[in-house]
Amino acid sequence: xxxxxxxxxxxxxxxxxxxxxxxxxxxxxxxxxxxxxxxxxxxxxxxxxxxxxxxxxxxxxxxxxxxxxxxxxxxxxxxxxxxxxxxxxxxxxxxxxxxxxxxxxxxxxxxxxxxxxxxxxxxxxxxxxxxxxxxxxxxxxxxxxxxxxxxxxxxxxxxxxxxxxxxxxxxxxxxxxxxxxxxxxxxxxxxxxxxxxxxxxxxxxxxxxxxxxxxxxxxxxxxxxxxxxxxxxxxxxxxxxxxxxxxxxxxxxxxxxxxxxxxxxxxxxxxxxxxxx
Amino acid sequence: xxxxxxxxxxxxxxxxxxxxxxxxxxxxxxxxxxxxxxxxxxxxxxxxxxxxxxxxxxxxxxxxxxxxxxxxxxxxxxxxxxxxxxxxxxxxxxxxxxxxxxxxxxxxxxxxxxxxxxxxxxxxxxxxxxxxxxxxxxxxxxxxxxxxxxxxxxxxxxxxxxxxxxxxxxxxxxxxxxxxxxxxxxxxxxxxxxxxxxxxxxxxxxxxxxxxxxxxxxxxxxxxxxxxxxxxxxxxxxxxxxxxxxxxxxxxxxxxxxxxxxxxxxxxxxxxxxxxx
Numbered sequence: 001x002x003x004x005x006x007x008x009x010x011x012x013x014x015x016x017x018x019x020x021x022x023x024x025x026x027x028x029x030x031x032x033x034x035x036x037x038x039x040x041x042x043x044x045x046x047x048x049x050x051x052x053x054x055x056x057x058x059x060x061x062x063x064x065x066x067x068x069x070x071x072x073x074x075x076x077x078x079x080x081x082x083x084x085x086x087x088x089x090x091x092x093x094x095x096x097x098x099x100x101x102x103x104x105x106x107x108x109x110x111x112x113x114x115x116x117x118x119x120x121x122x123x124x125x126x127x128x129x130x131x132x133x134x135x136x137x138x139x140x141x142x143x144x145x146x147x148x149x150x151x152x153x154x155x156x157x158x159x160x161x162x163x164x165x166x167x168x169x170x171x172x173x174x175x176x177x178x179x180x181x182x183x184x185x186x187x188x189x190x191x192x193x194x195x196x197x198x199x200x201x202x203x204x205x206x207x208x209x210x211x212x213x214x215x216x217x218x219x220x221x222x223x224x225x226x227x228x229x230x231x232x233x234x235x236x237x238x239x240x241x242x243x244x245x246x247x248x249x250x251x252x253x254x255x256x257x258x259x260x261x262x263x264x265x266x267x268x269x270x271x272x273x274x275x276x277x
Numbered sequence: 278x279x280x281x282x283x284x285x286x287x288x289x290x291x292x293x294x295x296x297x298x299x300x301x302x303x304x305x306x307x308x309x310x311x312x313x314x315x316x317x318x319x320x321x322x323x324x325x326x327x328x329x330x331x332x333x334x335x336x337x338x339x340x341x342x343x344x345x346x347x348x349x350x351x352x353x354x355x356x357x358x359x360x361x362x363x364x365x366x367x368x369x370x371x372x373x374x375x376x377x378x379x380x381x382x383x384x385x386x387x388x389x390x391x392x393x394x395x396x397x398x399x400x401x402x403x404x405x406x407x408x409x410x411x412x413x414x415x416x417x418x419x420x421x422x423x424x425x426x427x428x429x430x431x432x433x434x435x436x437x438x439x440x441x442x443x444x445x446x447x448x449x450x451x452x453x454x455x456x457x458x459x460x461x462x463x464x465x466x467x468x469x470x471x472x473x474x475x476x477x478x479x480x481x482x483x484x485x486x487x488x489x490x491x492x493x494x495x496x497x498x499x500x501x502x503x504x505x506x507x508x509x510x511x512x513x514x515x516x517x518x519x520x521x522x523x524x525x526x527x528x529x530x531x532x533x534x535x536x537x538x539x540x541x542x543x544x545x546x547x548x549x550x551x552x553x554x
Contacts, residue, residue: 039317047530047531050530119532152433155429161450253323254324255324
């Protein structure tokens with residue numbers, strides 16, 4: 001039956017495991033296939049063309065495993081490849097940008113939203129577009145969006161330096177730049193799956209640099225909610241008992257996958273298979 | 278004539294341009310072809326198998342362009358793939374590890390050398406092996422080598438944050454760890470082509486944390502010298518006037534190549550062609 005098929009999730013590396021974790025909590029009955037393109041990570045500093053090409057390869061890999069839906073857990077891949085993939089494949093495709101945009105619009109009072117992400121995500125302009133659409137759909141006045149690239153946050157999260165002097169210094173530098181550009185924002189959207197690991201230091205430094213409460217919105221949560229809604233819409237939710245082996249995990253390079261994967265997944269990953277795309 | 282053929286240089290990304298710069302100064306009469314695998318950078322956090330596979334692809338690309346010699350500008354690729362490539366191709370192949378190892382042995386007085394590099398380079402054990410061999414060849418007593426991985430230095434150099442609070446905090450954290458392990462070292466070998474951009478802050482923080490002068494050895498210089506020697510040995514040095522177009526530059530992804538490339542090359546790069554491997 002179509003509903004018994006797995007949900008396919010792909011990401012540039014391990015960051016998308018924060019999305020898998022949220023999906024597992026929200027949809028415990030579903031089987032998940034995760035593909036992390038760890039051999040070619042990161043996508044955030046690469047061109048639209050390269051990211052779109054790699055995204056097509058990951059999508060093909062998942063479709064060959066008969067998934068009923070594709071979740072693009074990587075913000076950069078969503079920003080550059082979502083529309084193309086939506087048009088090309090027969091199953092529903094969910095990106096990382098829209099769900100986060102809607103959650104940010106729902107959370108802001110001042111109507112001023114900050115977005116942090118990779119260079120690619122910021123350059124694509126995907127978040128300002130999606131936030132404008134979400135505000136319109138919600139019948140709200142136009143929202144002011146300030147997007148700021150933070151390339152060092154990904155290696156920082158992967159290194160596991162999520163607190164301490166270095167994390168503080170990096171967060172200060174980026175958030176000072178953002179505060180200079182948009183001092184009145186009250187929502188900071190974490191537009192990259194790696195950033196939830198730095199939530200603590202970002203929250204603390206944001207309060208200090210902006211001088212008022214800044215609400216952090218994490219797209220992983222929002223994506224799990226949107227996946228649930230999309231499955232319901234297409235009548236694809238699994239109806240049976242929870243599956244035994246809920247997650248099958250594939251990577252294109254397996255260096256440090258156990259250690260770093262567990263950091264993002266929140267617990268040990270289980271068996272991981274290395275594949276070539 | 279064989280001698281008129283170009284020298285091929287490959288790297289995981291733009292870091293190897295520090296080697297190209299040194300080669301250009303040392304061998305102004307030679308034509309250079311540079312290939313940066315910027316679509317799949319970085320190599321430093323990836324497995325031996327993946328790095329060796331990518332290195333074979335880059336080598337093939339250069340051989341198709343009829344190079345007379347191959348220089349592996351990437352330390353991680355040298356650590357994982359040099360022996361295999363040397364055995365497989367007909368032209369001389371030079372890696373990044375041996376030249377730096379010899380220069381470090383020549384520079385140490387205490388006989389205690391520190392090496393910093395990527396995770397891959399440190400894991401491979403290539404530097405301790407090469408330094409032991411270089412010490413033996415120089416008729417010196419065995420040298421004590423402490424290698425320490427510094428994954429954040431690459432993104433830091435690429436971001437251009439080569440000085441200031443973040444660079445200081447990162448250098449302090451890594452060099453504190455190194456100083457705890459080997460307080461008496463007097464030479465610090467920069468075992469990654471990105472690190473010369475951070476030379477200033479590393480030198481300053483090393484003096485402060487070790488409490489004595491620490492000599493920094495940069496393998497780019499040593500590689501240019503070794504290239505000169507290897508060309509002479511094989512009677513391959515170019516005999517004519519300096520060429521007009523001394524550098525042809527290829528990359529697998531061209532995002533930010535002008536800006537970041539110039540930072541490593543020390544001046545604008547000129548035309549860069551994007552290729553698929």
